[in-house]
Amino acid sequence: MRILMVDDHPIVVSGCRAMLAAELDCTIIAADSMQEGEVLATSDALDLCIIDLNLPDGSGFELCKRILANNPDMPIVIFSMNDDLVFAARAIELGVAGYVSKAGDPSELIAAIREVLRNGVYLPHRIARSLAFSRRNSSDGAWNLLSRREIDILRYLGQGKSLSEIAPLVGVSYKTVANACVIMKRKLGARTSSDLVRLAVENRLAVL
Incomplete structure (x- = not known):
C-alpha cells in the first residue's frame, strides 16, 4: 500500500x-x-x-x-x-x-x-x-425565514469570506451585512459567527 x-x-x-x-x-x-x-x-x-x-x-x-x-x-x-x-x-x-x-x-x-x-x-x-x-437540533423551518440576501451572505460566510469582502458581492454596506448576521443568528438559533459558517457548510450552501 x-x-x-x-x-x-x-x-x-x-x-x-x-x-x-x-x-x-x-x-x-x-x-x-x-x-x-x-x-x-x-x-x-x-x-x-x-x-x-x-x-x-x-x-x-x-x-x-x-x-x-x-x-x-x-x-x-x-x-x-x-x-x-x-x-x-x-x-x-x-x-x-x-x-x-x-x-x-x-x-x-x-x-x-x-x-x-x-x-x-x-x-x-x-x-x-x-x-x-x-443536525438533529437544527430546524428546517428556520431556513424559510431567511431572505435571498441573507442566504447569499450565509453562502459567502461558508466560503470563508469576511464581512468586508461579502458587502460588495451582495451590493450592500458592511454595516448591513453585519446587521444581517445578527438577524440570521436569531433566526437560526446560532450563537456565534462560527455557528453560521458551520450551518452554511452542513446545509450545502457553501460552494467549496
Whole structure:
C-alpha cells in the first residue's frame, strides 16, 4: 500500500512513518507543500492521501479539491491540529473520507485509514457526535425565514469570506451585512459567527 502524506512538519511525518510501518504494510511518500503534494498525487500510484490543513503554500482544503477533481475516488484523511467542528464538516462536504485531530489518540489515524480503505467515512467520536447533534437540533423551518440576501451572505460566510469582502458581492454596506448576521443568528438559533459558517457548510450552501 502506498500512502501520500502532505505535511510540512518533519517530526510528524517521521512519527507517522514509524507508527504506520508498525501497524500497516505500507510505503509513505512525503510532501511538505501543496504544490509538491499535487504533483505526487497525480504522478504516483497511490492508495490513500493524508493531508494537513495548514501548508506553507496554501490550504489543505484546496489540495483536497484538486486531488479529488483529478481522482474522485481517492481516499483522503485530513490530519490536523484543528479539531473545530466547522473544519470537519467542511472536509466531509468536500468529499474527504476521514478527519483526525493530531491532538487525539494516535490509534485514531490507524482506524481512519482502515475505515476509509473499506470505502467508509471516519470521524472521531466527539466530532461525529457533535455533528449529529447539531443536525438533529437544527430546524428546517428556520431556513424559510431567511431572505435571498441573507442566504447569499450565509453562502459567502461558508466560503470563508469576511464581512468586508461579502458587502460588495451582495451590493450592500458592511454595516448591513453585519446587521444581517445578527438577524440570521436569531433566526437560526446560532450563537456565534462560527455557528453560521458551520450551518452554511452542513446545509450545502457553501460552494467549496
